[in-house]
Amino acid sequence: MSQFRPQTADIAFTLEHVVGYPGIAKLPGFEHADLDTVVDLLEQCGEFMAQVVAPTNRAGDVQGARRESDGTVVTSPGFKEAYGQYVETGWGAVPLPEEFGGGDFPHTVGLAIQELMSTANVAFALCPLLTQGAIEALLHYGSDELKQRYLPKMVSGEWTGSMNLTEPHAGSDVGALTTRAVKRDDGSYAITGQKIYITYGDHDMAEQIVHLVLARLPGAPAGTKGISCFIVPKFLVNDDGSLGERNGVSALSLEHKLGIHGSPTCVLDYDGATGYLVGEENRGMQIMFVMMNTARVSVGMQAVGVSERAYQQSLDYAQTRRQGRAIGATERDSAIIDFPDVRRMLLTQKTYLAAARRLMLLNAVYVDQSTHNPDAAVRTRADEIAGLLTPICKAFGSDLGNELTSLALQIHGGMGFIEETGAAQHYRDVRIMAIYEGTNGIQAADLVGRKLGVRGGDSALEFLATMRGILAELADAGAEFDSIRHGLDAQLGALDTATDWMLRTGRADPNAVLSGSVPYLRMWGLCVGGWLLARSALAGAAAGDPQQAETQLVMARFYAQQLLPACAGLLGAATAGSSDLFALDVAQLSGAERSKVSSQR
Structure with missing residues (x-):
């Protein structure tokens, strides 16, 4: 299995010459994020991902996360140590607000970091990605008290976050959920219900997990109009910021999945767990869409990352695998890269990857324009374009992920069907991306x-x-x-x-x-x-x-x-x-x- 080579050269070219990043660096608040600084930062990030995170990828597939008999969840070998270094080096904080310990770099830079991390190990990358989504929701809708209590350690990565939408009977139809929230005299809420498919719903990489949970209050309107959003921490937080007693949330089991084995996908049980309302009652879907819209572009970029890793491996294999004699060859056998159909598959991968990477980064540039441009008309138009591109990024990117990892496997021939080569892992890992954060059919419905x-x-x-x-x-x-x-x-x-x-x-x-x-x-x-x-x-x-x-x-x-x-x-x-x-x-x-x-x- 080939090693990951950070794709920073094409990212840098795209930022400078294709999607207009130099204009982002001129916006108020981004003066410190000039192109040279960003490229240097991404090169350092690429080295970190290649040296620290990428070596955990294969181990995560072979020996996935597991739930012990006492209910604790243990991640794959090397994940906890790599995550500790990730927190120490501060990569997750780069695009987040300085007010809470972040680097205040543009969203575009954060998305480029996500690609590098997803190429290194997408199962690992899911944890910081979901944490960032939870942070976005709190930044937009959380009270000052909730922000001060949770955001500093979430921004640093010391605490992680999760999204809790799906229930056994309520998948894409979120409005059918039945998890209950009952208000207590002290202003908190008792959360009761069960959630499934919760990525990093429990793990041993961080001391605290901050769950964002959708639930329904008594007498709330039916459907999505009656859903509220709550913070439910794994451990209650004392007034001095230290961790208190364990909250009433537990992992009943882990899902047995086709891919991303290193990512613990949990069934979570909420048994009267203490929760805190985020925003207003019955506004949960609006809050959750802040997380989901950010996550949808990130999912498209995840697919680019996994496909890049698969492409690099298939390119390496095509140069070393010798079989048959190419037209005009003088040696007894030729490297398969010399055959036209293999060249077609390689160039299809490379070209689609370049197109998809540019699409994702263009979307991110429009997001930055929509939040930081001083001209209101420019902000409004940028927000429109980002909205138009978001379902395209998620669906086109993840559909390509299925196709390109399949081509990479095809180049390996029979060896691609053998697990030991690692080619099949990319094919399995990427398959979920057309499904989660809204299936691609839902993205198409959103578009039209x-x-x-x-x-x-x-x-x-x-x-x-x-x-x-x-x-x-x-x-x-x-x-x-x-x-x-x-x-x-x-x-x-x-x-x-x-x-x-x-x-x-x-x-x-x-x-x-x-x-x-x-x-x-x-x-x-x-x-x-x-x-x-x-x-x-x-x-x-x-x-x-x-x-x-x-x-x-x-x-x-x-x-x-x-x-x-x-x-x-x-x-x-x-x-x-x-x-x-x-x-x-x-x-x-x-x-x-x-x-x-x-x-x-």
């Missing part, structure tokens, strides 16, 4: 049901017009950019057609729009990726590095000619409507309908 209709569709149409603006630049750049320009022009046309159909059809037939939403989201991902790679190709030519320029140009050309055309192929599925999807009843779907011959007997 909420984001596409912003300002009557004008928000999305303006972004499409922005992407079309690059066509003139490509035309001026010379003949070697022609295939990129023609490919992008044609596929943006297909996306325009699909978008027009979605906007015309949505109100009259929402089921038809939802039926085409998944292929439609894929069309968006493909086009935004092609646009960003075209920007990369133009920037590479102007950067003064011939090798870098060639790399960016070849990737953009390969994408435009061989990957982007799938966009037009999805147009029919995106606009087909719902009639055929519902034409067959359950008996017909199962093949159980009786034949005419048998019915006549």
